[in-house]
Amino acid sequence: xxxxxxLLLGTAIGAIQADEPDAAQIAASAKRxxxxxxxxxxxxxxxNLGIEAIANCEDVQMLLTSYKAGTLxxxxxxxxxxxxRDCGSCFRRAQxxxxxxxxxxxxxxxxRAFVWRPRALGWAVTPVFALVICLVFVYxxxxxxxxxxxxxxxxxDGSVYRISDAGDHRLSPGDxxxxxxxxxxxxxxxxxxxxxxxxxxxxxxxSVLKVGARGxxxxxxxDNGAVIVQAAKRDSGHLYVRTPDCRVAVTGTVFSVDxxxxxxxxxxxxxxxxxMHAGVDKAIHAGDQMATYDSVNSAPAADQIAEQxxxxxxxxxxxxxLAEFSILQHRLERIPSPxxxxxxxxxxxxPADTLLYISIPNLGDYLSEANKVFQDQLKQSPELQxxxxxxxxxxxxxxxxLVDKVHQxxxxxxxxxxxxxxxQANDPGFAIVANVQKSGLDDFLRTxxxxxxxxxxxxDEKSLNAAPIPSQSKHGGYALIRQHEAVFSNSIATLKQMxxxxxxxxxxxxxxxxxxxxxxxxSRGAGVILAADLHQxxxxxxxxxxxxxxxxxxxxxxxxxxxxxxIAEHRETNGVPENHLNLQFSGTRKRVASWLAAPAPIGSLDxxxxxxxxxxxxxxxxxxxxxxxxxxxxxxxxxxxxxxxxTEAKLQINFRDDLAAxxxxxxxxxxxxxxxxxxxxxxxxEVRDSERLENTLxxxxxxxxxxxxxxxxxxMESSVIGGQKFYSLHDLTSGRVVAQYTFAGxxxxxxxxxxxxxxxxxxxxxxDSLARSTAFKxxxxxxxxxxxxxxxxxxxxxxxxxxxxxxxxESAHAIQQLAADSRPTTICAWGRDTRIExxxxxxxxxxxxxxxxxxxxxxNKQANLNVHN
Amino acid sequence: MSYxxxxxxxxxxxxxxxxxxxxxxxxxxxxxxxxxxxxxxxxEELGNxxxxxxxxxxxxxxxxxxxHARSKLKKRLRELxxxxx
Numbered sequence: 001x002x003x004x005x006x007l008l009l010g011t012a013i014g015a016i017q018a019d020e021p022d023a024a025q026i027a028a029s030a031k032r033x034x035x036x037x038x039x040x041x042x043x044x045x046x047x048n049l050g051i052e053a054i055a056n057c058e059d060v061q062m063l064l065t066s067y068k069a070g071t072l073x074x075x076x077x078x079x080x081x082x083x084x085r086d087c088g089s090c091f092r093r094a095q096x097x098x099x100x101x102x103x104x105x106x107x108x109x110x111x112r113a114f115v116w117r118p119r120a121l122g123w124a125v126t127p128v129f130a131l132v133i134c135l136v137f138v139y140x141x142x143x144x145x146x147x148x149x150x151x152x153x154x155x156x157d158g159s160v161y162r163i164s165d166a167g168d169h170r171l172s173p174g175d176x177x178x179x180x181x182x183x184x185x186x187x188x189x190x191x192x193x194x195x196x197x198x199x200x201x202x203x204x205x206x207s208v209l210k211v212g213a214r215g216x217x218x219x220x221x222x223d224n225g226a227v228i229v230q231a232a233k234r235d236s237g238h239l240y241v242r243t244p245d246c247r248v249a250v251t252g253t254v255f256s257v258d259x260x261x262x263x264x265x266x267x268x269x270x271x272x273x274x275x276m277h278a279g280v281d282k283a284i285h286a287g288d289q290m291a292t293y294d295s296v297n298s299a300p301a302a303d304q305i306a307e308q309x310x311x312x313x314x315x316x317x318x319x320x321x322l323a324e325f326s327i328l329q330h331r332l333e334r335i336p337s338p339x340x341x342x343x344x345x346x347x348x349x350x351p352a353d354t355l356l357y358i359s360i361p362n363l364g365d366y367l368s369e370a371n372k373v374f375q376d377q378l379k380q381s382p383e384l385q386x387x388x389x390x391x392x393x394x395x396x397x398x399x400x401x402l403v404d405k406v407h408q409x410x411x412x413x414x415x416x417x418x419x420x421x422x423x424q425a426n427d428p429g430f431a432i433v434a435n436v437q438k439s440g441l442d443d444f445l446r447t448x449x450x451x452x453x454x455x456x457x458x459x460d461e462k463s464l465n466a467a468p469i470p471s472q473s474k475h476g477g478y479a480l481i482r483q484h485e486a487v488f489s490n491s492i493a494t495l496k497q498m499x500x501x502x503x504x505x506x507x508x509x510x511x512x513x514x515x516x517x518x519x520x521x522x523s524r525g526a527g528v529i530l531a532a533d534l535h536q537x538x539x540x541x542x543x544x545x546x547x548x549x550x551x552x553x554x555x556x557x558x559x560x561x562x563x564x565x566x567i568a569e570h571r572e573t574n575g576v577p578e579n580h581l582n583l584q585f586s587g588t589r590k591r592v593a594s595w596l597a598a599p600a601p602i603g604s605l606d607x608x609x610x611x612x613x614x615x616x617x618x619x620x621x622x623x624x625x626x627x628x629x630x631x632x633x634x635x636x637x638x639x640x641x642x643x644x645x646x647t648e649a650k651l652q653i654n655f656r657d658d659l660a661a662x663x664x665x666x667x668x669x670x671x672x673x674x675x676x677x678x679x680x681x682x683x684x685x686e687v688r689d690s691e692r693l694e695n696t697l698x699x700x701x702x703x704x705x706x707x708x709x710x711x712x713x714x715x716m717e718s719s720v721i722g723g724q725k726f727y728s729l730h731d732l733t734s735g736r737v738v739a740q741y742t743f744a745g746x747x748x749x750x751x752x753x754x755x756x757x758x759x760x761x762x763x764x765x766x767x768d769s770l771a772r773s774t775a776f777k778x779x780x781x782x783x784x785x786x787x788x789x790x791x792x793x794x795x796x797x798x799x800x801x802x803x804x805x806x807x808x809x810e811s812a813h814a815i816q817q818l819a820a821d822s823r824p825t826t827i828c829a830w831g832r833d834t835r836i837e838x839x840x841x842x843x844x845x846x847x848x849x850x851x852x853x854x855x856x857x858x859x860n861k862q863a864n865l866n867v868h869n
Numbered sequence: 870m871s872y873x874x875x876x877x878x879x880x881x882x883x884x885x886x887x888x889x890x891x892x893x894x895x896x897x898x899x900x901x902x903x904x905x906x907x908x909x910x911x912x913e914e915l916g917n918x919x920x921x922x923x924x925x926x927x928x929x930x931x932x933x934x935x936x937h938a939r940s941k942l943k944k945r946l947r948e949l950x951x952x953x954x
Binding site: 091092 | 902909932943
């Protein structure tokens with residue numbers, strides 16, 4: 001645009017501003033206004049309107065007081081209102097005087113007529129009904145308060161009191177404690193309680209505790225003092241001991257809990273417990289103890305435990321049992337667990353067209369040795385025999401027999417069991433293969449193994465060759481016992497294929513590309529290996545790929561057609577799981593498969609607090625390239641491309657150059673804060689040019705708003721607080737704030753409210769972020785890498801805990817328990833040139849599976865809860 | 870054609886009045902919302918914030934709309950000027 005154009009417009013504006021209407025024009029205008037307003041019909045003549053009196057803004061402002069008082073004639077009122085709509089300064093004057101808006105400028109809301117749709121209602125009823133059933137189920141398992149007493153006093157020494165809303169009362173043997181009633185032992189006091197589930201609690205002096213029950217679970221809340229708990233074996237639910245800073249979950253064991261000024265200490269005398277402290281769950285076994293605070297006591301654990309339970313009247317019995325368990329534990333620890341397998345002679349004898357290969361260790365020897373040690377110790381120790389006969393319904397001879405059969409069978413086969421999936425004419429065939437170390441497996445299976453012949457058909461090579469291939473696979477399957485191998489399958493055809501391959505010897509599978517990947521997994525030490533030739537699997541499932549030409553084209557364009565192998569490995573070292581997954585591609589990753597960038601520091605994690613419940617952060621390749629990929633995949637023909645061009649022209653932006661080009665490659669979404677009343681979601685996006693992005697967003701917003709009346713109008717407002725500029729997006733139709741955002745440190749932070757943005761900025765500035773928290777670092781996989789391409793983290797506790805403030809007492813306890821049951825989980829990923837690797841050292845999802853088991857077994861009878869009723 | 874400020878000469882006044890009429894015509898050809906925003910901003914001399922409050926939108930929307938409106942008006946004024954010549 002030429003400079004003269006600007007001058008032309010400026011002069012024209014000046015001309016209009018300088019152009020004052022003459023009297024005739026004013027009179028003509030007044031007539032037109034009066035005509036439109038039908039003032040003649042209202043009985044006012046033009047002269048009576050006082051046109052001269054309302055000639056300018058001063059006249060209007062002089063009449064504002066009368067206007068607001070309602071003393072003006074209707075004609076003058078209409079003129080004033082018409083002027084107020086046109087004149088900003090008078091409008092402001094009118095508004096400032098009144099303190100309230102003179103007019104309602106908000107968009108009128110259309111009335112929504114309720115339409116009765118019985119069919120739609122019918123569809124809605126089913127999920128609602130299912131939800132209600134689930135809620136009732138969860139309520140009964142977790143939240144329902146069972147009726148009856150919680151504990152009965154068995155014996156008392158010294159002074160022991162019940163503290164309730166009715167006051168303090170001294171307790172005697174035989175007294176009962178109800179839900180939430182506190183028990184306090186005085187100086188020198190000592191009490192033994194029997195809980196509703198049959199457990200007993202020995203309470204030391206100067207202790208305060210109460211017992212509560214929710215669903216199938218019971219909780220001993222120990223405020224301070226010391227207890228020794230003999231937990232009864234339960235069919236369902238758990239017994240928990242909760243102190244102010246930890247929680248102990250247990251079934252059928254004996255342990256001691258001290259709660260003092262410094263914190264809590266848990267010592268286990270029999271069995272094992274799970275102690276949750278500071279979001280970390282740790283197993284404590286018999287003879288071990290653990291505190292929630294740093295201790296400098298260098299004495300052996302057994303001595304420390306002996307000291308911890310020295311106040312108990314039954315300390316002699318406990319110490320004897322403790323010694324027995326300590327011996328048992330040490331003997332069990334000496335049993336060699338299945339060693340990692342570094343080679344496999346089965347590998348090279350698998351068919352060359354093997355598509356799936358799963359290898360698991362033979363655990364027979366380990367189980368047998370553990371059983372031998374246990375039985376031996378049981379024979380030697382009357383205390384152990386007493387413990388076993390009291391707490392376990394299973395006869396030790398039955399256990400011995402079962403383990404013996406498993407061990408006997410394991411002796412016939414080699415050190416590993418392999419599951420293979422092989423290519424066949426129609427569907428893939430599956431088989432379980434193991435080396436046979438000695439003859440007689442068929443006789444053993446026929447005579448000893450508790451499987452009926454209708455479920456498993458035993459075959460030798462001769463009978464297999466003679467067997468016809470049935471049209472349908474048999475329920476229960478077949479076992480082919482060869483001289484050196486045993487093969488199990490539900491398909492005769494697969495058995496024949498495996499038999500032929502085993503007769504032929506080496507297939508060349510191990511030397512092939514896929515086989516070499518499996519061999520490499522063995523070389524790292526195999527626990528469990530799962531390997532799949534995904535490329536061949538896709539090629540062999542024509543229905544998957546070629547059902548629709550478009551589907552095939554979509555896979556090709558997504559870059560996933562280059563996927564080659566999936567190699568997943570799991571091993572446990574000292575009880576710590578190591579999981580590793582490797583998704584390999586035939587060449588450099590392309591398209592969608594290439595979006596995950598190479599490992600690097602993920603800066604967006606610095607905006608997330610250590611209390612976050614859910615975080616997914618990833619580094620992507622250049623968003624412009626991703627935009628190119630999306631356009632290429634989504635717009636295969638010219639018509640759609642033209643449609644996109646038109647959309648971009650309407651919105652006055654170019655998605656690739658105006659939006660994607662302004663973004664970096666670091667993205668994060670999280671749930672970081674309370675979930676009520678609005679979930680505290682947060683998105684952190686790396687930005688290359690914040691000013692340009694801001695401008696793009698403004699243009700986008702303006703274009704969207706000008707598109708049509710049917711769309712919601714979104715308004716953007718900015719404000720500066722403490723030098724930081726915050727933006728908020730308002731939905732003018734609904735009147736609510738859609739989101740707020742700000743820019744800091746090269747990132748755009750988006751959240752539902754400003755408080756979350758300020759917290760994110762504070763976390764970033766203070767360095768007290770999730771990425772730097774000890775708990776988060778402890779949950780990362782132990783490997784040689786410093787950085788990751790993506791991180792997914794969950795910790796349910798901080799989400800559920802704030803709900804307590806929103807719910808009534810009964811629900812609050814149950815949710816607190818659920819929150820306490822969760823454990824943090826971290827999964828990390830690396831994007832390499834030709835592969836994507838994923839690793840985690842966490843237990844999946846971090847849930848307490850014992851608690852989930854409670855739900856699964858909710859149908860069990862509450863045999864031990866007889867004291868409730 | 871030359872343009873001058875207010876009250877420079879009778880000829881100039883006539884010329885400016887004509888220019889003012891062209892601008893009125895050009896404004897009438899704008900979308901009603903853009904015309905209203907332009908009038909409030911350049912003739913009533915309200916600020917963007919006040920216009921945004923009056924019209925129930927954001928300052929950013931006002932700024933973008935005014936930018937487009939000015940471009941269109943300049944183009945239209947030039948066309949009208951060329952038509953006269």
